[in-house]
Amino acid sequence: MSRSASRTLALVILAAVLACAVSGGLAAWRFHHKNPQAPVVRLDEYVVMGWVGWDSSWYMRIAEEGYSFTPGEQSSVAFFPLYPLAIRAVEALGPDVYQAGVLVTLLCGPLAILLFLRWARFRAEEPLAFQASLLLALYPFTFFLYGVMYSDALFLLLVVGAFLLLEKGHLGLAVLLGAVATAARPVAPAVVLGLLARRLEWKRERGERWTVLDFLPVLSALGFLLYMLYLDKQFGAPFAFAEAQAGWGQEPGWRSVLKLSWFKTVFFSHANAETVSRLCLHALLTLGALVLVGPTFRKLGWGYGVYCAVLVGIPAVTTKDFMGMGRYLISAFPLFLTLALLLRDHPRVRQGILAVGAVSLVLLSAAFGLDHYIS
Structure with missing residues (x-):
């Protein structure tokens, strides 16, 4: 069953990648040809164009020019360094910067989902692990794992790998992979606390006493800390990545906590239907994820509950x-197994979710290729 499930999942991922590539590429062609002055490009380049947009330009700039920081303005320091470094490494092999970014995602995303299946087998029986993998593979925003020049695929591969190694008892390697992961996205507290809680829980499940070595997961913060040290040395601002958020209007404070901007846009402005529906979708997905955090504690344990609670x-x-929450939730991978466990006795609901997800993958890929702001 395990080999059959892996093959089936691989075929589903391949089909999803191809569908997203076609829809995104055709949409990019349509967007490109709105401009009669647009230069002619090769057919294969439309696929890359369909996967490059919005934050992709920041990663391109970092890979090509390095970091910059202007307090109070949008700055590249908001984006963590691992993904641009990976792009630069692949670019050295011959592809241009955009092709390199797409290749990194194409390599990491599908592999992360296959690795997720292996991890899920440690926490549930085979059929449920497979169902959870399908829920992840066909989650609407998973198209960001299928070629889009964003860092989510790389981070997911690393963090799933870290927890998988932890389940196998390879503490040192898990901590190493976790440390690399915290250099990819600004969610170090979730990775560190999740790995630490799961390690202590893992030892307790085996009736073993904790030792000093069991607290090694705190070293997973090294990737995050090294980036802070770089920012301090380069710009004299170790928290420049957070300060730069002001450039996107994301200042910390009660206005953000109470979501006053969301309420204003949805209920009290004359925003178009696309903007309102987009914000409502991300809000509903966030609410759904928060609802799943409680069952994750009960069904998967404190380690994964803590990880998801902090990450979400x-x-x-x-x-x-x-x-952006729709995309961020991809990294809360245990929630997909929790959902599969909750839908164990509701196959029609699960099938409906998968069908909606598959259609949404294609539609969102096309929207991204048309340069709509998705996440």
């Missing part, structure tokens, strides 16, 4: 209008 909670509190 930080952006849910700090974002001004929930924008």
Whole structure:
């Protein structure tokens, strides 16, 4: 069953990648040809164009020019360094910077989902692990793992790998992978606390006493800390990545906590239907994720509960209008197994979710290729 499930999942991922590539590429062609002055490009380049947009330009700039920081303005320091470094490494092999970014995501995203299946087998029986993998593979915003020049695929691969190694008892390697992961996205508290809580829980499940070595997961923060040291040395501002958020109107404070911007846009402005529906979608997904955190504690244990609570909670509190949450939730991978466990006796509901997710993957890929702001 395990080999059959892996093959089936691989085929589903391949189909999803191809569908997203076609929809995104066709949409990029349509967007490109709105401009009669647009230069002619090769057919294969439209696929890359369909996967490059919005934050991709920041990663391109970092890979090509390095970091810059202007207090109070949008600055590249808001984006963590691991993904641009990976792009630069692949670019050295011959592809241009955009092709390199797409290749990094294409390599990491599908591999992360296959690795998720292996991890899920440690926490549930085979059929449920497979169902959870399908829920992740066909989650609407998972198209960001199928080629989009964003860092989510790389981070997910690393963090799933870290927890998988932890389940296998390879503490040192898990901590190492966790440390690399915290250099990819600003969610170090979730990774560190999640790995630490799971390690202590893992030892307790085996009836073993804790030792000093069991607290090694705190070293997973090294990737995050090294980036802070770099920012301090380069710009004299170790928290420049957080300060730069002001450039996007994401200042910390009660306005963000209370989501006043969200309420204003949705209920009291003349925003168009696309903007309102987009903000409502991200808000609903955030609410759904928060609802799943409680069952995750009960069904998967404190380690994964803590990881999801912190990973979902930080952006849910700090974002001004929930924008981007749909994509951020991909990294809360245990929630997909929790959902599969809750839907164990509701196959039709699960099938409906998968069908909606598959259609949404294609539609969101097309929207991204058309340069709509998705997440």
